[in-house]
Amino acid sequence: xxxxxxxxxxxxxxxxxxxxxxxxxxxxxxxxxxxxxxxxxxxxxxxxxxxxxxxxxxxxxxxxxxxxxxxxxxxxxxxxxxxxxx
Numbered sequence: 117x118x119x120x121x122x123x124x125x126x127x128x129x130x131x132x133x134x135x136x137x138x139x140x141x142x143x144x145x146x147x148x149x150x151x152x153x154x155x156x157x158x159x160x161x162x163x164x165x166x167x168x169x170x171x172x173x174x175x176x177x178x179x180x181x182x183x184x185x186x187x188x189x190x191x192x193x194x195x196x197x198x199x200x201x202x
Contacts, residue, residue, distance in 0.1 A: 117129070117144055117145070117146055117147070117174075117175045118146075118147045118148075118150065118152070118174060118175065118176045118177055118180075118185065118188070119148070119177040119180070120148055120149060120177060120181060121177075124177065125146050129144070132144070145171075149180060149181075149182065149183060149188075150176070150180055150182070150183035150184065150187060150188025150189075151182065151183050153176065153188055154183075154188055154191055154192055154195070156171075157169065157171060157174075157192050157195065157196070158195065161195070161196070161199060166199050166201075168201065169196060169201050169202075174189070
């Protein structure tokens with residue numbers, strides 16, 4: 117979950133926990149910027165020796181300062197493509 121407003125992430129966690137039954141503390145990571153999200157993806161791919169990525173879904177705010185969600189998503193997609201990851 118990526119949003120520059122932490123209360124939006126908190127709200128999403130409440131919805132996922134109470135309405136969907138997902139234990140977000142076990143299966144979700146938080147990032148407060150597109151740059152932080154990119155770093156989490158890179159670390160995860162490196163941890164798996166560039167063979168896989170644990171992230172199956174990234175919920176990204178589009179309007180963030182410094183790096184928009186659109187830009188961060190494009191960079192993440194390019195990074196995964198360069199390493200031949202889905």
